[in-house]
Amino acid sequence: MRALQYTSIGRPPEVVEIPTPEPGPGEVLLKVTAAGACHSDEFVMSLPEDQYAYGLPLTLGHEGAGVVAALGEGVTELEVGTAVAVYGPWGCGSCRTCLTGAEQYCEVAAKRGIMPPGLGAPGAMAEYMIVDRSRHLVPIGDLDPVSAVPLTDAGLTPYHAIKPSLPKLVPGSTAVVIGAGGLGHMGIQILKALSSCRVVALDVGEDKLAFAREVGADHALTSDESAVDAVRELTGGRGATAVFDFVGVQATTALAAQMVHFQSDIVIVGVGDGAVSVGFFTTPWETSVRSPYWGTIPELHEVVALAQSGAIHVETETFSLDEAPSAYERMHARTLRGRAVIVP
Template structure:
């Protein structure tokens, strides 16, 4: 089968031929319908050799939708031919966090060497994917796998981050989304769907702000100008909250300039939520942040939350903006990700699951 693999530190990933995996006891083999492209992939491929811990070669892709192809011995509760999404943050299944469906916070995964697909285990940028346990599969129930595959991360991650802040996202509150790209534009929709907050989107790119406004942001501002311009912009944003500042600032970039911006925009009793995989940090202290404000860095989400995200999609309240690529075009999808030219999320579709909407003409692609 074809697979898109990161094979050497510092070199671009490539499409190669590898054997089709065979499911062992308790495992499930999927015929991949779609795989999502994520900034996390770019992050791990940017790591120097002394920091890289994900194994080589690594088949990329931690967002996966597929059709159940075959079952290993002892697998029950799922049928061949069923269309499913893969819950990505695999855990041990036995610790307290896992018993709550929060395998994203598994207490034993690191010790036992359990890693998510595409982030240590072979991922979904291939024609087939081996899933370690049927509990990591969630039925699509008729939803389109191509348009919904990114919900496993680009939907689940912001939903988990926002859900924790619901007690302070009350009527009259302001929620700010920094970074209106792949995750941020979904965060805007989730905020509009499950909170009464005024939603403000910030990004350095005007087209990302246009997307945020199109999917529901009440206000959108382009950031990154001169210091005086930024000061005026921050004053304008604070005025929209009646001078109180934001109840919650969700940073989907996570570099130092954005975390510092978040700290300047949050209000008394507010939350700074750093979701983006970047090196930025937040200084929390008596003289550095408003009283009673806090900062947290959530990771991915729980299995039950993924089901809730799918219900939002099923009722039409959230939708991921996507661009389609074939598996052979995967290198170009990652080039577009690196260049920042994607509108929303890139989805890679293996040839055996060919999407009729897939455009093979590079000149015709927006």
């Protein structure tokens, strides 16, 4: 079968021929219908050799959707032909954290060498992929796999980030979304679907600001120092109740820290080097700062249900497997609208 693999440190990924895998006991073989490209992939491929820990060659793609093609011994919960999405952050399934469905925080995954597809295990940018356990598959019904596959990260990650803040996002409150890209445009929609707050989006470039308005932002502002005063003005001087930073560099986390009020939330979602200094004289009283990772299995079921109801949708651009390297080039150049999806 054909697969997109990262084969050498510092070199672009390439399409190669590799053997089609067969499912072992407890495993599921999927015929891949769609695979999502993510900034996390770009981050991994930018790491120097002394920091890279994902194995080579690596079949990319931690966002996956497909049709069940074959079942390993002992798998009775699924039927061949079922359309599914893949829950990516695999855990052991039996530690205290995994038993809550939060396998992204598995207590023993690192020790046991359990890694997500596309981030250590073979990923979804191939004609077929192995999923280690049936619990990591979520039926998608008649959802278009191209639209469904980004839900496994671009939908799940902002959902997990936003959900704990929902009790604070009451009518009259304001949430700020920094970055209206692949995850941010989903964050805007999730906030509008699940709360009554005002949503303010920050980004650079009128195209991104227009995109933010299209997907539901009440206001869209340039992401620079002027945004702090603009948010204060929009909120009558009070500031934001929650800021969701989908960029995560120091410039954006610094903005977040300046535009919140007491008892607010700052949630750093983007994979960057940004941080917020928390202390009695640095952040408003009882400000909570979180840096969540991915999401839980139950939450992926909820995100899929939101999409099936029509409350959220993912903007996508599709690429063939041969075109997949150019998807990462477009991502790096920030010319993608929404998410890039590879269709094998």
